[in-house]
Amino acid sequence: GKKKNQHSHFLSIFCIGPLSRPIINSPNRIPVENIDTVSLTCNATGQVRTYQWFINNRAPTDNRIQLTRDKRTLTVGSLTREHEGSYVCEIKNPFYSNRSDPFTLNVYYGPDNAIILPKVDRYPVGTNITLSCSAKSKPPAKFIWFHKGKKWRPSAKLSLTNVSLKHAGTYICQAFNSHTGLNSTKDKTLTIYVEEKNFTDSEEKNVKINAEFTMYEKEAHTLSGGAIIGLVIGFLAVVVLIGALVYFLFIRTSSGPQYFYQ
Numbered sequence: 594g595k596k597k598n599q600h601s602h603f604l605s606i607f608c609i610g611p612l613s614r615p616i617i618n619s620p621n622r623i624p625v626e627n628i629d630t631v632s633l634t635c636n637a638t639g640q641v642r643t644y645q646w647f648i649n650n651r652a653p654t655d656n657r658i659q660l661t662r663d664k665r666t667l668t669v670g671s672l673t674r675e676h677e678g679s680y681v682c683e684i685k686n687p688f689y690s691n692r693s694d695p696f697t698l699n700v701y702y703g704p705d706n707a708i709i710l711p712k713v714d715r716y717p718v719g720t721n722i723t724l725s726c727s728a729k730s731k732p733p734a735k736f737i738w739f740h741k742g743k744k745w746r747p748s749a750k751l752s753l754t755n756v757s758l759k760h761a762g763t764y765i766c767q768a769f770n771s772h773t774g775l776n777s778t779k780d781k782t783l784t785i786y787v788e789e790k791n792f793t794d795s796e797e798k799n800v801k802i803n804a805e806f807t808m809y810e811k812e813a814h815t816l817s818g819g820a821i822i823g824l825v826i827g828f829l830a831v832v833v834l835i836g837a838l839v840y841f842l843f844i845r846t847s848s849g850p851q852y853f854y855q
Contacts, residue, residue, distance in 0.1 A: 612639035612689045615682045617696040624672050625773050626702035631669040633696060635682035642686040649678040674702045674731070703730030704768040707779035714781060717788045722753040726766035728777050734768040761785040 615637035624631050635644050644664040646653055653660075655676075659668045669676050679695040707728040716722055726736050726749050738745040741762055745751060753760055761783055769776040 612641060612684055612686065612691045613637050614691050615684050615693040617680060617682055617693050619696070623699050623701055623772075626673050626700050627671070628773075629672055631672055631676070631698065632666060633668075633680055633682075633698075634666045635684065635693065637684050637691070639684075639689070640686050641684045643684070645683045645685070647681040647683065650681075669698075672700060674700050676700060699731070701731055701770070701772045703773065704728035704734040704770050704775060704777045705730065707766055707768045707777045709764075709766055709779050709781045715784045715786065716756060717786055718757055720756050722756055722760075722783070724751040724753075724764060724766075724781065725749060726751075726768065726779065728768040730768065730770050730773075732770070732772060734770050734777075737767050737769070739765040739767070756785055758785050758787075 615635045617633050618636055619631060619633050621629060621631050633646075635646075646660070646664070646667050648658075653667070657669060657671045657676075659670065660666070667680070677698055677700050680698055681695055682693040684691055705728050707726055710725050710727070724738075726738070728734050735747060736749045737747045738751045751764065751766075763780050763782045765778055765780045767776055767778045
């Protein structure tokens with residue numbers, strides 16, 4: 594008899610299980626701005642078909658962020674503080690999806706330009722002065738003050754009590770970040786002056802007399818040698834003129850009237 598046609602049928606069955614929650618790993622310590630590069634890798638078990646990244650709940654658009662071909666690893670080059678934030682990795686296959694816990698990226702930076710407050714730089718004797726130094730930095734910067742070559746104890750604030758004229762001069766604040774190895778300095782020059790006193794009437798008269806005498810002394814000391822000689826010669830000329838006039842008048846009166854006969 595005739596053999597019947599035999600047809601073989603194969604049924605392919607793919608078993609795709611759930612995906613584990615992905616974990617983001619980074620080999621970097623906390624990176625430093627403008628120095629380090631950061632790489633984040635999304636690790637998961639299961640049949641992962643696609644990887645997708647979100648930075649602060651948005652897909653990355655910065656051209657400084659690069660992804661590997663399978664998008665499993667994200668790399669941030671030319672790192673700045675603007676790249677700080679929450680990084681999330683999402684994985685998918687045709688039936689399942691899962692997201693990682695947020696990975697918080699921190700970036701060390703600074704210190705930026707130091708600032709000294711208050712801006713006032715003139716104070717009377719006896720005033721209490723507090724200078725405050727600040728600079729944006731992560732982690733927070735440490736501060737130290739200098740004045741006339743003397744190093745003050747480390748602090749963001751410098752307190753000067755009952756100031757005298759010796760406290761005048763330039764004060765320098767240095768901000769330092771040990772993690773970035775950077776520092777920033779700012780200086781401020783203080784002028785300390787003596788305030789005018791409210792005098793009584795008698796004291797005011799004495800002050801005026803002393804002031805006038807001082808002005809007279811200054812004027813006397815400012816005369817040149819030629820001017821002094823001129824004054825002496827002028828004085829002697831006046832004395833001689835007066836003497837001659839007196840002598841002429843005396844001779845005329847003592848000789849009496851004179852008569853002439855032909």
